[in-house]
Amino acid sequence: MSSQIIPVEPFDYVVFGGTGDLAERKLLPALYHRQLAGQLTEPTRIIGASRTPMTHDEYRKYTEDALKEHLKSGEFNEAEVQKFCARVYYVAVDAKGDTGWPQLKELLDSGNGKDCVRAFYLAVSPAIFGDIADKIREHKLITKSTRIVVEKPIGRSLASAQVLNDTIGKVFKEEQIFRIDHYLGKETVQNLMALRFANALYEPLWNSAHIDHVQITVAESVGLEGRVTYYDKAGALRDMVQNHILQLLCLVAMEAPSSMEAEAVRDEKLKVLRSLKPITDGEVEKHTVRGQYRAGASAGGPVTGYTDELGSPSDTETFVAIKAEINNWRWAGVPFYLRTGKRLATRMSEIVISFKPIPHSIFGDSAGRIEANQLVIRLQPDEGVKQWLMIKDPGPGGMRLRHVSLDMSFAQAFDVRNPDAYERLLMDVIRSNQTLFMRRDEVEAAWKWIDPILRGWEETGQRAQGYTSGTWGPSQAIALIERDGRTWHEMD
């Protein structure tokens, strides 16, 4: 079975931070894959921009090396790479000064550039978002089909997010601003919407009458990966929960939007964020756990602890677990247990919907324990869906029951390559489809819920609990859910 490729109109993608990690690891490979898929039309160009002086040819070489390093084996096709490099250009620009801007304008206006969709991707520190936006305006680079793409972190609190949104909002209209949360581009995350709203089966059960609780786990086995300065100032709550995990929670909890139109979907997500029960000072210690990895083992080898990797003492959390609640008719009384961390036992993200137990068993004790049904949506790796059910153990010898899963692995069901989240998102920018991007009010509503937790941690002095690398986090995270008579779903 193959997916349908709809070519997009020609575009100029200007990547600020063109020599940075994100461009190299994600953006250039994603655009190359879209070319391979036949989605790019001529005269599409990719223009790297950063401070480093470089010629077009030097950047083409840089691009080729990046593709060599980051494509999977068999994906590097010499002829396609040459064709891709031929659409790559480079301009050295100074975000704060005027160097390079006239050259960028000249390049953009050359050829058919003026008529192309123009996308400015800010793969740079948010500290210079405002400077770049101002320069784009000052040098008259905005055409009627211009968009701007920004990456997180969008602020580190509600107040700073508002400042950043205002800064960009002075130059661009909301419909031109694409705030990326790459989790929304993941196939299985989009599948959550398909599962809920393209099937009649689950929706009638999708509420507090039938669901006991929900678990969302995003576990990583990697550590800091060299992102020392950023990560130590952010921590897991800002880095993962404020954006990725809350977006997942929204997709699980939202009402059916009237359509897949961007505003319809984003309105529903916003309502969920606004219904999150605030975790206020007195409750922070009870409902949240902070952790930090110590030395241990990961991916089969010994690894050092967070502070050794950092090279200085720190209380930044690399793990967080939260018991969240949603104050609305559908979800009142259903806890959402959230957890994420680095250097955990394995890389694994999943959403577990635990249904309520049956009201009464007609089977005797000899049938064994009757487990509640669970729907497990595996986001990565091995994307798929498992529905856990009770069945009769096969064979004679009485009625014994067994918990088994109906298993759908996407890799087995579909013989297609799973595209990286950025591929979909980069093309959505060109198509001007904002459904999978965060609107300003969503980002700010998420911060409004996160801020009191951060404040509570500060005020109560809640410390990050140590956990051994390669485990599932601090014991306090296990206690957080076990206090309620529940357990974390065991990853298999």
Ligand code: BG6
């Ligand atoms: C990023 C975080 O947004 O997501 C990283 O900043 C994290 O800390 C990454 O490692 C996880 O993304 P993925 O796609 O590998 O699950």
